[in-house]
Amino acid sequence: MPERVQQSGKALRQTEAEQTTQFVQYLVQVLDKVVTPPAEELGHLLGRLDETCAEDKPRHIAKPTAFYRMSSMLYRNPNPTMGELSHALSVPLPTATRMANWWVENGYAQRLPDASDRRLVRVALTDRGRRLHEAIEAQIARGVQKALGCLTAQERATLLGFVAKIAAALREDAG
DSSP states (O other), X not given: XXXXXXXXXXXXXXXXXXXXXXXXXXXXXXXXXXXXXXXXXXXXXXXXXXXXXXXXXXXHHHSHHHHHHHHHHHHHSSSOBHHHHHHHHTSOHHHHHHHHHHHHHTTSEEEXXXXXXXXXXXXXXXXXXXXXXXXXXXXXXXXXXXXXXXXXXXXXXXXXXXXXXXXXXXXXXXX
């Protein structure tokens, strides 16, 4: 019997709690491999951050998901207000402000006045910030492609459908 069929049969026999535990264990294993770049790629990304203050590098490399979420938000949503950043990142406004300060101070973002309301401040990536985000996205894409390389095209499509369904359910719970 093929190994995948045996694994599928085992999954059907597991209780919901066991399946949940197994899912979390698999997710942790996969995310670590996808989000944490190998040493040679980490060196490349650190090279992209070479003008960054030395004391800030470890903080952002230690929390790559927060760093990535900020760059993604600014990349996909040009010119959000600080309130929109705070909401999208699910962090208090002072935390979003500190994060934006780092991006601005290091030349990855800029603050812009709001055209219709002078009280609002918007944040936008600079060209340097866009290039950094694109380098991070490329590294993540390579990790995901490597991880999914063991699946057939049909299995990848099925997995993507399942992940999309889970993401939609999580968005509904958050909303």
